[in-house]
Amino acid sequence: MGGEAPDLILLFLVGVLGFAMRRYGLRVLPAVTGVILGPAAELQILAHCRSATAASPAWSTPHWPW
Numbered sequence: 001m002g003g004e005a006p007d008l009i010l011l012f013l014v015g016v017l018g019f020a021m022r023r024y025g026l027r028v029l030p031a032v033t034g035v036i037l038g039p040a041a042e043l044q045i046l047a048h049c050r051s052a053t054a055a056s057p058a059w060s061t062p063h064w065p066w
Contacts, residue, residue: 021028 018028
């Protein structure tokens with residue numbers, strides 16, 4: 001962060017969001033973890049969906065318990 005106006009506004013908004021979450025009893029750590037890990041998880045899921053085809057054994061064979 002360079003101390004420019006958009007950076008400071010974003011920092012202020014994140015602080016207000018964190019304050020509101022604590023004020024109303026919401027846990028902050030899961031939200032922070034989701035923001036950090038969310039994009040990486042989304043990319044991995046997207047890569048998996050692109051690589052999985054209809055001929056894949058995982059998708060073509062039913063795994064019924066009976």
